Amino acid sequence: MASFTILTLGCRANRADSEALSRLLQGAGWRLNPVGQGAEVGIVNTCTVTAEADRKARQMVRRLLKSCQLVVVTGCGAAPKGGLAQSVAQWERVILLPPRERERILEYLPKPLRLSPPIPAPKTRARALLKVQEGCNHMCTFCIVPLVRGPLRSWKGEELLPQVERLQGEGYREIVLTGTHLALWGRDSASKLEARAKGREAPNFAQLVEYLIKHTQDVRYRVSSIEPMAFPRPLLELMAAYPERLCPHLHLVLQHASDKILRAMGRDYTLAQYDSLVGEFLERVPGGVLTTDILLGFPGEEESDLEILEDYLRRRPFYHLHVFPYSPRPGTVASTLPQQVPEALKRERVGRVIALGEECSHKVYDSFVGTERPILVERLSANDPQRVVGTADNFLTVEIPGSSSDLGRMVTRTIPRRLL
Numbered sequence: 001m002a003s004f005t006i007l008t009l010g011c012r013a014n015r016a017d018s019e020a021l022s023r024l025l026q027g028a029g030w031r032l033n034p035v036g037q038g039a040e041v042g043i044v045n046t047c048t049v050t051a052e053a054d055r056k057a058r059q060m061v062r063r064l065l066k067s068c069q070l071v072v073v074t075g076c077g078a079a080p081k082g083g084l085a086q087s088v089a090q091w092e093r094v095i096l097l098p099p100r101e102r103e104r105i106l107e108y109l110p111k112p113l114r115l116s117p118p119i120p121a122p123k124t125r126a127r128a129l130l131k132v133q134e135g136c137n138h139m140c141t142f143c144i145v146p147l148v149r150g151p152l153r154s155w156k157g158e159e160l161l162p163q164v165e166r167l168q169g170e171g172y173r174e175i176v177l178t179g180t181h182l183a184l185w186g187r188d189s190a191s192k193l194e195a196r197a198k199g200r201e202a203p204n205f206a207q208l209v210e211y212l213i214k215h216t217q218d219v220r221y222r223v224s225s226i227e228p229m230a231f232p233r234p235l236l237e238l239m240a241a242y243p244e245r246l247c248p249h250l251h252l253v254l255q256h257a258s259d260k261i262l263r264a265m266g267r268d269y270t271l272a273q274y275d276s277l278v279g280e281f282l283e284r285v286p287g288g289v290l291t292t293d294i295l296l297g298f299p300g301e302e303e304s305d306l307e308i309l310e311d312y313l314r315r316r317p318f319y320h321l322h323v324f325p326y327s328p329r330p331g332t333v334a335s336t337l338p339q340q341v342p343e344a345l346k347r348e349r350v351g352r353v354i355a356l357g358e359e360c361s362h363k364v365y366d367s368f369v370g371t372e373r374p375i376l377v378e379r380l381s382a383n384d385p386q387r388v389v390g391t392a393d394n395f396l397t398v399e400i401p402g403s404s405s406d407l408g409r410m411v412t413r414t415i416p417r418r419l420l
């Protein structure tokens, strides 16, 4: 029976792409096998943001080649000029599927001989990813994504509604809206032209979120990672106005707090501008929680830049930091800059900021202990059969009393002392 398995690296947009690929293949009669159970076709959905991501992708391809007849490499690492694509293209039984061709995967595969029976739904369906936007035209100096993801594209509310309904029908209670650069939703040329023809301004991401909230029921939305550049401030109003429908959680990408480094990264904002958004969010959105991404070891980063960053992270309540080391990507401006930071120093700085992030995370969690929050139950506790683990509306991960009958349910509970 024709079967496939899929491994995914990178951001939530990539995870959303993997889910879409899985649906497409299953619709064409392919059976999805869990990783490790063998399959005829293996898919590696790659990320190429760092050299480490490339290394992991190569490792995954080698792993799948041991048990699969054919391995399809897709995602940002499969863009034709990328280093990963150039190395794995030489390997036998490997097919490269560039990110812009992803929807044509069936043309690259042999037709399955027998259709698979419908897949039984997994037991817990809690949070689903929904991609609403693709592409970026920002050109941060370290980032290869605008070159590999193609032009901006936004899906309209009317196009997304059937997908929301399908996900709800499958039992999902939370939908995470994702994109490469969510704040650019509605800024693609097709949306702008359509708006101009109707004598209107181009729509913004907050309008899409409001549309989805107003045209659906019994599902909560969460905004995935969003950039401060072009951030639609009305989004904060929506979070305050619809606390049960739009999660009070902002993953606002920072990357660095030193203005010198932000400028060199081509990020188009200063720390003061970023912080004004943070202040507005914390003031306007009750119970709101902040998370962010940090990129360390950018060329020219000095100890004094790191101190500026550490000082800022102590000043504002970040619950989770996604910290990663800079690595030069061929074809980007930053890869040609002088003053590249030695690897050992990068590792040391990453370790330092991760440790600080854990301290900050505990403080944020503790500040909510004893308060009530809606929690989506996602899995059984690994430590205690009488407990379950879920995600609160504001993104806190909590372990609460419960059993398997709570899986996939939304419950309102008091945040207990931290066990995780």
Ligand code: SF4
Pocket: 136, 137, 138, 139, 140, 143, 144, 145, 146, 180, 181, 227
């Ligand atoms: S905003 Fe910057 S980091 Fe994000 S995808 Fe665009 S170029 Fe890359």
